[in-house]
Structure formats: structure tokens, C-alpha cells
Amino acid sequence: MKTTMFNQRSRQENQGEQDEVLVERAKTGDRDAFGELVRRHRAKVYGYARSYTQESFLAEDIVQDALIRAFLHLGKLSDSRRFLPWLHRIVRNQAFTRLSKGPQKREQVFTGIQREASEVEATDWEDLDSILRRLGRSWSQASDNLTNPEDVLMRRELLQTIMDLLSCLNARERKIVESHFFDHLSPAEIARLFQISQGNVYQILSRSRRKLIQEKTRVVVDQYVNSRKEAGTMKKVILDKPAALRQPTWVTCAMALYGMIENTGKKMSFPMVMGVSGHAFRLTVVPDGIHIAGPTMFDFTKVLQQGLRNIGFESNVINEGKAADGPALNANLVDPALLSASARKKREIAQSLPEALELIHRSIDRGHPVLAWDLFIPEFGLIYGYDDEQKLLHAADNCGHDQTIAYEDLGRGLIEELFVLSIREPIQTDQHSMLKQAIHIALHHYREQEDSNCDEVVNGLAAYTAWKEAYEKGSIEPNGNAYTTAVALDARRNAALFWGEIADTWTDSTFDAIRPNLRKSAALYESISEQFAELSRLFPFPAGGEPNNPVHGQQAIAILQSIEQVEKEAVVLLEQMLETLSE
Secondary structure, X not given: OHHHHHHHHHHHHHHHHHHHHHHHHHHOOOHHHHHHHHHHHHHHHHHHHHHHHOOHHHHHHHHHHHHHHHHHHHHHOOOHHHHHHXXXXXXXXXXXXXXXXXXXXXXXXXXXXXXXXXXXXXXXXXXXXXXXXXXXXXXXOOHHHOOOHHHHHHHHHHHHHHHHHHOOOOHHHHHHHHHHHOOOOOHHHHHHHXXXXXXXXXXXXXXXXXXXXXXXXXXXXXXXXXXXXXXXXXXXEEOOXXXXXXXXXXXHHHHHHHHHOHHHOOOOXXXXXXXXXXXXXXXXXXXXXXXXOHHHOOOHHHHHHHHHHHHOEEEEEEEEEOOOXXXXXXXXXOOHHHHOHHHHHOOOOOOOHHHHHHHHHHHHHOOOOEEEXXXXXXOEEEEEEEEOOOOEEEEEOOOOOEEEEEHHHOOOOOOOEEEEEEEEEEOOOOHHHHHHHHHHHHHHHXXXXXXXXXXXXXXXOHHHHHHHHHHHHOOOOHHHHHHHHHHHHHHHHHHHHHHHHHHHHOOOHHHOOOHHHHHHHHHHHHHHHHHHHHHHHHOOOOOOOOOOOHHHHHHHHHHHHHHHHHHHHHHHHHHHHHHHHHO
């Protein structure tokens, strides 16, 4: 008995060792090694699929798709000993894609295989060069040597996939790409073959790589929509247009947060959302020019998720954008053609678009609109519907835009940044913790320079110094300055309403000790908003006035000095309230 168990354990250990060797060989492009892994574990994998689907035909389909994805992503498996659990996870994700059974794992379908400390895996093609080289190493192997049906199918579908991708290239680009990746010719050899310079070869390879990445994204989006069709989940869902879209404010991120929670059952006023999320206390400027991008130059993921968490919700986010050397373009000053639908089509498709679409579908199916950035202009808006058949999203903002956006055009706005945020689940919170955290968020912004997507911005109390210096230099861009003023006015006006609402409606005795300071804070922020209103009359948005006129500049400096002083008084009150709440 003991001997039998020992022998069985030895065979399992030997098989584990053999799996590890086969995985390492397969990573180098050895198709025979991968075929052996398939033969060894296919019955188990099929059993996994059947446990999810209960249908043999669908299980077989899932297995074939999972095996193809496994081969493409094998290089991402850092621990070769964990091949079978890793493959199981791919099968599970594919099953959830096909079945769309419940919300428990659906957010992971396009965000990649769940990551653990010992392995880093993803379900999308993050490294096109690696995929092409891995395929290229075995491209010349004759299919006649393949006798296993799984190998034949896998090879056929892999070849079809790569040929579909290559179809986006012109004839010359395609020949050069095939020569480099599949015939293993060096750039120097390709240059001699095609009688062009090596520099041209590198340019063509680079341009072709970008085209292939774009085509790959289109293919993945099409596959995603097809998977919904196959699973019978193709739908057209348009929620009631969020009332938040009628909210008159230039703090559009807070408007979008407000719209996200409309259908959750959590009732909060707009000033309460502004205050609890911290946006009522923000001030961010770009020195010298006071560029229009200043108020939105913050870490979207960190700030918005933190604010939503304080409101009472955990969230999911997709964020992909270009690295910025400075503030983005001002949509009010660019050629209007850059904001057109045709201009969108010329921009690169975001590689994380499939994940974003999955996030949007899941959220809207639960009845919650999705916050998104730069849908029409560089402001925040809401996606409140989708149409799978037409591949269209229904979106709007509170700046007068309300129209459909093609699936593949999401993230192709003027800024070329894809950012979507959805509610994942509610979390327990209470008034005491919300207020304490709101004050903490506000004080951190006032005192510390935050991480942003550009080193040029200044936030909090330090922003007043930078703003005054810009007036003194006469270097201000009128439109951006007027916008920054309008955003600050909206923020501080809502800060005053926020403190007043808490003082008047939060009647629990817990807040009696700070109620006098709540009312004082409301009065101080009302004073600040009145002074920003005066500044806004001098420099109305969008016209902007004449901020570089010396007389107007000195008026503005005096107003900002007064605002800064009152703001410092308000900060002292916030510190006192936080200390009392922490006792």
C-alpha cells in the first residue's frame, strides 16, 4: 500500500518535472512540446470546460479557444511548474466570456488572467514582437508532420489569425515584415534585398508594428462582440439619461460621479458629492500661462477612486493615455477639424479598448452609467447605453454634447486618452467617517503637491502664488485663465453649500462639537466664492477678458491675495474639525 502510494507520487512528480521541461521548450516555439502538453492535459481541460458549460459542444469550443490563447501567451507564464492551473484559469475566463453568467468574475474577462505573486499573465497580446517571433520560429515546419487534431486546428487558426492581421499592411510592408519575422532576415539583409537603406527598413518595421497593433485591437473588439453574439448576450441597452447631465457646473468629474450613483439608491445632493469626494476644495493651475488643462491635470485613477470610495463605492477603472510632456491641447483654440469624427478615425485605437468595453457593458447591464473622459471635448461625461449590433455607445456630458460614439472610437478624442470608471460594489460607510475622510482629502490637497500627469502643475495653497506670479509676468492665456477661474468658483460655491448642508441636516449629537466650525466654514467658503465670482466677471469664460492688461492684472492679484488669506483661515478650521473628529 505504502509502496503503491510512493510510486504514484513519484509518477506525479516526474510528470510535473516533464511538464516544466515541455513548457520551457514550448516557450521557444517548439510546437511538438506544446502538442505533448495538450495531449497530456486535454481531458482535464475539457472536464474544466464541461463543469462550467454543461454542454459538450460549447465546452469543446471553449477548449479550442483556450488552447490557442495559451500558445499565444505562453511566454507570460513565469512559473513553468504551474502550467495546468494557468491553463485552467484561461478556460475559466473563456467560459465566462461565452456564458456571461452573473457578475462574480465578469470584470476579469478582458483585464487579463488573475495575477498572483508568482506569475504575471494577461489575456491580450501585449507584446506583438514576441508573438510574431514565437510564431516565426516554427513557421517553416511542415503541417504534414502534425498528426494530432488539436495541433492541426491550433496551427490553422494561428496562421489564419496572423494572416488576418498582416492584411492591414500594404504589399511592401507585408513583405518586409514577413522577411524579418518569418524568414529571420536582419535589417541589413532586408535592405540589400529590397534595395533600400537600413534606416528605411527600421521605419517600415516600426510603422508596420503600429499598424499591426491597431489591427490586433480591432480584431479583439470584433472577437469580443462575436463572443457576445455566440453567448446570446448581444443587446441594446440604453438607460434613462442621468439627471446629473443637467447639472450646471464646470467641475465635470464631480458631475459624472453624481450621475454614476443616481441609480444606486444612495441619495446625495450635488454639493455633498462635491465635498465628500474632495472636489469642492481642489485648485490646480499651470504656472505662467494658467493653461486650460490645469483643473483636470491630476491622477484620475487615484483621485476619482478615492472620492467614490468615500461616497461609498468601490470601483473599476481602465486608464490608458500617452505620456504627456506638458498640458494637452486647448479644445477651444485648436482647429475645429481636430474635434471632428474624421479626426478620431485617424488616431490610434487604445489597446485597452476591449477591457473598457467589457467594463461598460457590465456596468450598464447593472443599471449604472459609466464615467468617461474626453468623449467629445476634454471634459468628463457619462456613457449611459450601448448597441452591440451597431457597435455604438450612447454618451453625453453637461457641456451640450449628447450623441453616439463608435466602439472603436472610444479613447480617440483630442487628448487620445482612454479613461473609464464604473461602480463595482457598495461599501459600508457612515457620516462620521465620510466627513473625516473628506477633510483629510482636502487638507492633503491644500498642503502637499500631488502626483499628476505633468510636473508643471501646482495645487492647493501653493497654486495662489503661481497664479499671482502669472498675472505679474503678463504671461496668461485668457481662455485657460477664465476656465480655471470658473472651475474654482464652482468648487468653492459648492464647498459653502456642503458645509451648510452638514451643519443643518446632520443632526446627530456626534457633530454638535464641530457644528460652530461647520457654520464658520460655510461662511468662509461663501466669501471665497463671492471673490472668485468677482474675478470671473473680470475674466469671463470663454472670452477670457484681458488678464495681461496691467490694470486688470493688479486687480486680479489683489483678489487672489484676499482669497488666499480666507482660504488659509478655512484650512485652520478644517484642521480643528479633523482633530475633534479624531478624538
